[in-house]
Amino acid sequence: EDSITEDLISLRVSTVSQLSYEISIDANSTFGELKMMIAIVSGIEAMEQRLLFKGKEREDKEYLHMIGVGDGDKVFLLQDPA
Numbered sequence: 001e002d003s004i005t006e007d008l009i010s011l012r013v014s015t016v017s018q019l020s021y022e023i024s025i026d027a028n029s030t031f032g033e034l035k036m037m038i039a040i041v042s043g044i045e046a047m048e049q050r051l052l053f054k055g056k057e058r059e060d061k062e063y064l065h066m067i068g069v070g071d072g073d074k075v076f077l078l079q080d081p082a
Helices: 031-042
Strands: 008-015 020-026 049-053 074-079
Touching: 008 031, 020 031, 031 049, 031 074
Parallel strands: 008 074
Antiparallel strands: 008 020, 049 074
């Protein structure tokens, strides 16, 4: 098994408008990197995104795996127009 894929987790990103996106990302990524991936699928600029996990807003520099984000977890996306 190659080590490139074993840390990939699948996240469901939900929005207020009931849209949701399925994102596959490395568990060792930061929330900032997750925002860049969300920007690609949603068209919402990374700097306009606010991400909540377990009810708390997360900083761009925080690592997914350090916060306990795992496969199948949900992240909530709020748009905050800059």
